[in-house]
Amino acid sequence: MKLNYMLLDVFTRERLKGNPLAVVPKADGLLDDEMQAIAREFNLSETVFLFKPASERNTAAVRIFTPYQELPFAGHPTVGAAVVLGLQRKASAVRMEEKVGLITALFEKVDRRSGEARFALPRLPQRIAEFKDRLAIAQALGIEPEDIGCAGYQPAVFSAGVTFHLVPVRDAAVLRRIQLNRARWDSVFHHDHNSAYVFTLTPDEPDNDLAARMFGMGVGEDPGTGSAAAALIGLLAEQAPLANGQADFVLRQGVEMGRPCRIMLQLRKEDDVLVHGSIGGDAIVLGEGVLDFDD
Incomplete structure (x- = not known):
């Protein structure tokens, strides 16, 4: 058996x-443990497997694996899969069946190897829990308790399909000097994947509104985390200074790793209730290859 793959x-x-991504565009027939083993072999934060969809109305079924587990939803794999499908199908919209639900992504081609995809969240973010122990959070992140909080934002746990501990910090300088305390980590960030999304506002940076770093999910630090940005939309919506209307944000992530990412966020509220959230970004094909399982 030979399997083509793409690196984006x-x-x-x-x-x-x-954020690097591996995509296996024709994965029909692969078993769960085979996909997990392939994702472990690539050893990227996620690997995407594309299948024939269950419904003919849809473009593809999508499954997402980290090196250690399958995820029901993740943002950078969804953007990458949408760009691959958009380029291959020459389509302006693709419909993807993910474990979290059906996702429709709008696609715009940049050139023959790259494009931009945006999609509405299949599940709006929900507050999962309060997250109030500033001393414990600060100790786990190697910062001071007074560094936590930014422009009225306070820590909380949210999920738009994957759960994240959202931690606002005072400014980008605090974001840069985070030093993880592994001994305290799992007991402080104890929900689901033990993942923390630390963010701040960036009023002095003209190209973006927010900056963030993501730690956890068995990958250490991740350069660009769409599912965390999706969860963050829930916290932003609680504090957004509008009861009706739309707000757009540009978020940078991965700068501290030397892998800068640019993630677009959008939210819309009606009668002070979040009714729409979306994320998007660009992707570019870096290379292609073949996995050879023949003897």
């Missing part, structure tokens, strides 16, 4: 920047 960089238009 997501949330960027520059090769060797952004």
